[in-house]
Amino acid sequence: MTRSPVHTSDAAPPAGPYSQAIRAGDMIFVSGQLPLDPGGTLVGLGDIKAQTRRVLDNIAAILRAAGSSLDQVVKTTVFLTSLDNFSGMNEIYASVFKSPYPARSTVEIGRLPGGMLLEIECIALAERKTP
Template sequence: MPRNSVLTSRAAAPKGAYSQAIRAGNLVFVSGQLPLDENGNLVGFADIKAQTEAVFRNIEAILAEAGSGLDQVVKTTVFLTDLSNFHGMNEVYGAVFSPPYPARSTVEIGRLPDGMLLEIECTALSEREQQ
């Protein structure tokens, strides 16, 4: 099965040896997205809701480039630097998705760079299979 990199200018460019996402068959694996705008600038310093919204804008743009969308997400992993931010993140998350909600894991991690409060990765289905 071929696997192809997904790249859009509507989300922050990768700053390392990874792809924004990989398409394999009818699956899209989106790398962990940070609360950055398309120019790589932090969005919503110390504001979990603004940062969560920024992360989902990036995920949405990447999924669109891959021929998918937020309504096709089947699994997410949320990394929080402080679990006390769970409720603010979850409020935005609940507005982004509708039932049946994707499967989700949420874990607290040590830290992220530059005041970032969360990172989210996901797996989604794609309407078209990768050629």
């Protein structure tokens, strides 16, 4: 199986030695996305809903670049700096994903840099091409 990096300028650039996503066969593994715009600037300081929207926009852009979409996401992991932000995150999350919803884990973590309230990573299927 080959693996290839996925990159788009429509999402925040990697802040270290990692790819925005890796495509391996029919699977796409999206690295944890932060609430940064494509220029790398934090969006929505202190606003979990704005930050969640930005993170999911980044994921959508990366999946498009990989030839997939949010409809193909099978698993997400949400990292929150406080579970007090769960309901705000969940409201935006539920407005973006459709039933059947992806499997999901949500974990409270110690902290993220610079006022970031969450990070989300996901695994998706590549879109199937019909002959």
